[in-house]
Amino acid sequence: MNDTTVARLAAAVKRYGSLTALDGVDLAVKRGELLALLGPNGAGKSTSISLLLGLIRPDAGRAELFGLDPQRIEARRRIGVMLQSANLPPTLRVGELLRLTMSYYPEPRGFDETAALAGIGDLLLRPYGKLSGGQQRRVQFALAMCGRPELLFLDEPTVGMDIDARQKLWAAMRTLVAEGCAVVLTTHYLEEAEALAQRVVVLGQGRVLSEGSVDDLRKRVALTRIRCVSDLDADAVARWPDVASAARENGHLRIATARAETVVRRLLDADPALSELEVQRAGLAEAFTELTRETAAEQEAA
Structure with missing residues (x-):
């Protein structure tokens, strides 16, 4: 394993009866990067993480953590995990949970530092079971990163959080990455991946559809x-050369094109009174939708 690679799936296959959850997936996580795993439900995101955590075994291929079997304690001591659900003692106070979890690690992050980074300083005296869903997620994040992990798995970490709490968690993730921690993030919030990820892997039907930076993914949609x-009449504009589609929406004319400069020049020439002109590259959401749509079309053709 390369020194910069902290986790890897190599030609990983996982089946559940007749369902193939992962179909030959190659995935590498580098030290000090935030890798976002994207994909619709059933794409293979949680299965990929479960393989890397050693919670399940691949039917073919292999999974590695720090070059070791993911079930080896030497590898597991170096990671932190925040899964979509956590069964924590509801009667324990947050501060008690945090101190208990810190005691499992040889060199944990300081108590006050962890609480501040996770934004749970105001929750320490409250029983875990009395917290809201978003507050419980913040506590789970604190427990996942209190041991100074070299690799942190965050599975849909901001579900249930309000915007302010989500922004604080983003800031904490950036701090961890700056310290050299690798983070594997699965999320349904595309703006989360766009804001945080150095690299994005899109999964669909158990396969890797795309891998690269956010900009690389955008380029997949021209x-x-x-x-x-x-x-101007939308139907007439839709028939122009280089226009993929045109429609009227909420008083605006919306056009999709692969040759924006040419179309904008013709628009201005055809309508001197044109106003409120906006030109935008495809966002991550559009690229993601297009990739998964292409995959669905290929599946139907097959």
Whole structure:
């Protein structure tokens, strides 16, 4: 294993009866990067994490943590985990839970530092079971990172959080990555991946559909979106060369094109009174939708 690679799936296959959850997935996590795993439900995200954690075994291929079997205690001591659900003693106070979890590690992060980084300083005296769902997620994050992990798995970490709590958790993730911790993040919030990830892997039907930076993923969708206020007929614009689609929506003309400059020039020429012109590259959400749509179409064709 490369010194910079802290976790790896190599040609990993996992089946559940007739369902193939992972179909030959290759995945490498590098030291000090935040890798976002994206994909619709059933794409293989949670299965990939379960393999890397040693919770399940691949039917073919292999999974490694720090070059070791993921079930080896030497590897597991070096990770932190925040899964989608956690069964924690509801009667224990948050501070008690944190001190208990810290005691499992040889060199944990300081108590006050952990509480501040996770944004749980105001919850320490409260019983865990009395917290809201979003507050419980913040506590789970604190427990996952209190042992100074070299690799942190965060499975849908901000579900149930309000915007302010989510922004604070993002800041904490950035701090951990800056310290050299690798983070594997699964999320349904595409803006979360766009804001945080150095690298994005899109899974679909148990396979890797795309891998690269957010910009790389955007480039998989060549279309640019144009939005403006114009009296031009949308159906007529849709028939222009280089226009993929045109429609009227909420008083605006919306156009998709692979050649934005050419289309904008023609728009301005055709309608001198045109206003509120906006030109946007495809966002991560559009790239993700397009990739999964392509995969579905290929499946149907097969």
